[in-house]
């Protein structure tokens with residue numbers, strides 16, 4: 350599969366999963382956290398889906414499209430492993446993490462700290478959607494929408 354096809358499938362999976370969990374997240378209290386703002390496309394989608402929710406975005410640099418850049422109080426710049434620590438206990442309804450690189454050795458390092466961080470950010474019953482698998486005893490895998498092939502994107506609920 351070409352990298353273009355792979356990218357399109359990953360983005361489609363991301364969108365389908367976020368749409369799929371939308372109603373569930375709306376039943377929960379708490380903010381939405383976007384780990385990896387990037388260009389801000391997903392942030393814009395989340396903003397559209399959750400117009401009344403505080404959405405806090407994290408990235409090591411601010412390089413989002415201007416209209417998809419959060420207000421300064423909702424944009425946290427720096428290494429997520431460090432910056433998100435002070436948000437542990439914020440009781441997020443949804444954490445979305447799109448910080449995979451496609452380089453297995455780099456992603457394996459992220460997977461040593463991201464599961465614990467995601468679990469710590471979520472409210473009980475909160476949802477995490479991630480481009481990387483998250484192995485943590487408090488994160489229970491949820492069924493994916495039919496359109497998403499297992500292993501393409503990952504969805505969990507915190508116990």
Ligand SMILES: C[S@@+](CC[C@H](N)C(=O)[O-])C[C@H]1O[C@@H](n2cnc3c(N)ncnc32)[C@H](O)[C@@H]1O
Pocket residue numbers: 384385386387388389390391392407408409410427428429430447448449
């Ligand atoms: C794949 S892009 C996210 C794309 C985003 N979903 C969008 O709609 O544009 C990943 C982003 O996460 C950021 N990122 C990856 N790992 C990070 C880390 N450990 N700390 C801070 N930012 C990180 C990168 O700088 C990059 O902007």
